[in-house]
Amino acid sequence: MSIENNKSLQQAWLSDRKKEWENISESKDFEDVSSFFHNIIDHASKIDESSLVLEFLLFLESCYKEINGFPNILFGLYGLTSLGLSAYKNHEYQNAEVAFRILSDSGDSNGLNNYAYMMRRGEISDPENNSPLKALKILREEFCNTEPFMCINISLTLALCYGTDNDWHLADDIIKLIPNNNVSGVINWWSDIENVGTTECLVVHLLLLRNKLIEESTFGTKEEIIKKLKKEKFNIPKWI
Secondary structure, eight states: OOHHHHHHHHHHHHHHHHHHHHHHHHHOOHHHHHHHHHHHHHHHTTOOOHHHHHHHHHHHHHHHHHTTTSOTHHHHTTTHHHHHHHHHHTTOHHHHHHHHHHHHHTTOHHHHHHHHHHHHTTOOSSGGGOOHHHHHHHHHHTOOTTOHHHHHHHHHIIIIIIOOHHHHHHHHHHHTTSOTTOOHHHHHHTTOHHHHOHHHHHHHHHHHHHTTSOSOOTTOOHHHHHHHHHHTTOOOOTTO
């Protein structure tokens, strides 16, 4: 089957869902809404064409806005986080942005953290939202000092986007809040140079080593990482 025919079929399927939504949105039955959202997300996750996935996600977002206030469980448990992460890893940033924005708006803390992550890195499609200050603001509002990804995200915003000595001290203090048995996910994410970038990976490993949250790093010792950062022409405080 040609891409064009496949696209036509997908758009016809979406058109049918839009008609279906007219009835569901009027009743606002929890089970019907939940099943409908699940169906959209499950279908979108099986589509390879990025632009088609975006159409499905934008439709889902418009539906969510109509019934704003429904429980977060509609999204997180039904694969929207996985869909967003998969899109991000494939460098389909607009798809990831919409998925994380829906989750963020629904009050899902992981979705909010991921959305702020993209804001901090300048990966949001609207230039006005590519702001470290905005990212820091929403992270601070939802800050949970036991959640390692949020701690790392705030620390990186302070260290990479502002970078004064005081910012580095605060970033270092936030890293200290991470439980020492809860860094495996952080290490997995911030070891992927292709997706995250060399500098960001090195800074995270440096802060984790410095605070004894890891005993060793694939990037070398603390001193070796500092040398690598200097090679990247990245300035770090002498006290680090």
